[in-house]
Amino acid sequence: MEHKISVAEDFTSKPGARYYSDGPKSGQAFYDEVLKAAFEKTLNDKVKLIVDLDGTEGYATSFLDEAFRRLSDEYDPDTVWNNLRLISEDEPDWIDEIKGYIYKTKK
């Protein structure tokens, strides 16, 4: 069994940039309001979190980098990657890009 969140449905169809200071619907806001809580729940329930990236008007790399890097900083890269499943049928390249963000070292 898996839990699923959709960026377009659970957050916004127009994702913003990196930080709160960059404007509305930032990667930081997505992490704080949606991603972190969803991931914690899936860890407690011992299931995977499915994150559906489709359906938005597009992503800034800063948005995805901020959200998923924060997640890997909070937990650790392997825990995040092994408990995450990304859906990106529109742009499959995002999956490898996000893996790269997760496995980058802390700033």
Place this chain on the structure above:
Amino acid sequence: MKKALIPITSLVIGILLGVFFSNYSYFKLDNTIELTDAAGLIITTGIGLYIAMTLQDRQSINRKEKDFIIDELHDLLKDINYISSCNEKGKFPFQETISFFKTTNLRRLSIANLIKISTFCNKIKMSEVRISFMELRTQVTGLSPTDTEIIITVAQKQIITKRIQRLTIALYTAILDTNKA
């Protein structure tokens, strides 16, 4: 009819030359022809016509496929002008730029899929286009916007210019490779 024009024309010229040489006293030719020779002539002519028409068809399909893919790659090249013009101005409208990159990437993916399923062009590599596109996208959309625009410094403009050039070269290489395929 158009496809058969060249082989038919060649046949007619051959016959006329044959008549000319047979009437020209310098060439001594028999007035009779063996049945086997006549059959050989007809069969050889038929095979020649068949091969010419089949090859012509294949060449025609080959060219159409290449031209279609090259047109798609040219359209992608034109799309990059939007980024170039924003770069020249020193600013990118944030939401419009994000949407632009998604739309352009969808077009790139569509072309890559077309190449994969094509008969004559399926060996064309699009990996350099993919890599250079993502690098350009990262460079532009990794920057923080001010209000609704990404304002770039001179140094950032130069980096973006290099990324655009790399992508342009990758696209031109794909076009040339497609033409050669």
